[in-house]
Amino acid sequence: MPKQVDHRERRETIARAxxxxxxxxxxxxxxxxxxxxxxxxxxxxxxxxxxxxxxMLVFAMDFASEQTSxxxxxxxxxxxxxxxxxxxxxxxxxxxxxxxxxxRATSRMSAAYVLExxxxxxxxxxxxxxxxxxxxxxxxxxxxxxxxxxxxxxxDPATETNLLLALTGLTPLIELNVIEPHExxxxxxxxxxxxxxxxx
Amino acid sequence: MPKQVDHRERRETIARAxxxxxxxxxxxxxxxxxxxxxxxxxxxxxxxxxxxxxxMLVFAMDFASEQTSxxxxxxxxxxxxxxxxxxxxxxxxxxxxxxxxxxRATSRMSAAYVLExxxxxxxxxxxxxxxxxxxxxxxxxxxxxxxxxxxxxxxDPATETNLLLALTGLTPLIELNVIEPHExxxxxxxxxxxxxxxxx
Numbered sequence: 001m002p003k004q005v006d007h008r009e010r011r012e013t014i015a016r017a018x019x020x021x022x023x024x025x026x027x028x029x030x031x032x033x034x035x036x037x038x039x040x041x042x043x044x045x046x047x048x049x050x051x052x053x054x055x056m057l058v059f060a061m062d063f064a065s066e067q068t069s070x071x072x073x074x075x076x077x078x079x080x081x082x083x084x085x086x087x088x089x090x091x092x093x094x095x096x097x098x099x100x101x102x103x104r105a106t107s108r109m110s111a112a113y114v115l116e117x118x119x120x121x122x123x124x125x126x127x128x129x130x131x132x133x134x135x136x137x138x139x140x141x142x143x144x145x146x147x148x149x150x151x152x153x154x155x156d157p158a159t160e161t162n163l164l165l166a167l168t169g170l171t172p173l174i175e176l177n178v179i180e181p182h183e184x185x186x187x188x189x190x191x192x193x194x195x196x197x198x199x200x
Numbered sequence: 201m202p203k204q205v206d207h208r209e210r211r212e213t214i215a216r217a218x219x220x221x222x223x224x225x226x227x228x229x230x231x232x233x234x235x236x237x238x239x240x241x242x243x244x245x246x247x248x249x250x251x252x253x254x255x256m257l258v259f260a261m262d263f264a265s266e267q268t269s270x271x272x273x274x275x276x277x278x279x280x281x282x283x284x285x286x287x288x289x290x291x292x293x294x295x296x297x298x299x300x301x302x303x304r305a306t307s308r309m310s311a312a313y314v315l316e317x318x319x320x321x322x323x324x325x326x327x328x329x330x331x332x333x334x335x336x337x338x339x340x341x342x343x344x345x346x347x348x349x350x351x352x353x354x355x356d357p358a359t360e361t362n363l364l365l366a367l368t369g370l371t372p373l374i375e376l377n378v379i380e381p382h383e384x385x386x387x388x389x390x391x392x393x394x395x396x397x398x399x400x
Contacts, residue, residue, distance in 0.1 A: 178328060
């Protein structure tokens with residue numbers, strides 16, 4: 001196996017171990033020591049791949065975003081060609097909510113990362129850039145859907161984008177078992193049905 | 201000053217110190233030691249008021265919820281009599297978003313508490329009960345507004361309640377400076393305008 005691939009794989013293994021620590025014990029426990037233990041490798045080995053805890057956290061978050069994107073891409077591939085923008089947004093939103101184990105791991109990582117960003121300037125910049133990039137992607141889909149007549153031209157694309165991203169606010173209701181996953185999806189569908197003039 | 205009042209006041213002072221620690225450094229730093237230091241009192245004094253870190257956290261969260269309720273009650277008092285349900289919901293949502301320093305402190309406390317709940321069964325139960333209670337309150341307002349003809353009878357009260365609570369999902373966008381507070385309020389108003397058949 002080429003060295004470069006092996007290096008990447010080891011970093012991903014450590015990132016997944018960090019997700020598990022965050023998911024099961026909280027980000028306060030995401031130290032190099034506890035992550036190394038969870039990954040079943042030595043403290044020194046983790047330090048070989050990540051110079052600092054922050055570097056490890058940043059990689060674990062980037063990897064979580066990549067994995068979410070990958071799941072969205074796979075979900076979109078199963079849609080018609082070209083896919084209806086309503087269905088694309090539904091796949092994106094469903095993968096951002098903690099509705100299955102992988103999505104739950106990345107959702108918890110993401111929630112912890114936002115809180116970590118509030119008292120770490122470097123993480124704040126990275127988290128803001130990541131969220132702004134995701135927001136831009138959603139806004140492009142909304143604008144195109146307005147151009148293509150799927151969403152009424154009276155809708156403001158920026159506000160509609162913010163309302164779509166706000167649906168991730170269903171997360172605490174799901175995580176604390178106040179509502180069932182199917183109720184969260186019903187709410188997402190209701191919102192999308194009212195946004196689109198035609199159905200996906 | 202009666203002893204009971206003094207006791208309560210000291211607990212609130214400690215709770216506010218805990219909020220500041222959570223807001224500025226993160227919940228990982230919300231130990232009895234760091235909170236005592238922030239409150240400017242001795243470690244032993246904090247232990248006199250709270251037997252454990254968990255007890256301190258639970259009180260700080262209950263106090264945050266109470267303070268949010270108090271702000272909502274004050275905001276609602278300034279509305280017409282009887283207040284329009286749209287305006288009541290707007291006051292509630294605005295106070296749940298981190299749009300001013302007090303709301304930001306309670307919002308961050310709440311976000312950290314949800315993450316803490318994911319790996320602490322006692323906190324999970326309390327956080328779930330608190331959120332379910334808040335959700336019930338919103339659902340009662342929605343049901344009454346449907347009965348009174350402010351919201352169309354074709355709307356499903358449970359789904360509408362979930363969509364209203366989902367608006368707290370604007371929080372990361374505000375906290376990471378991806379959108380401005382006024383853009384968050386525009387989104388909230390858009391949502392409410394579409395929910396109500398008459399305006400508040």
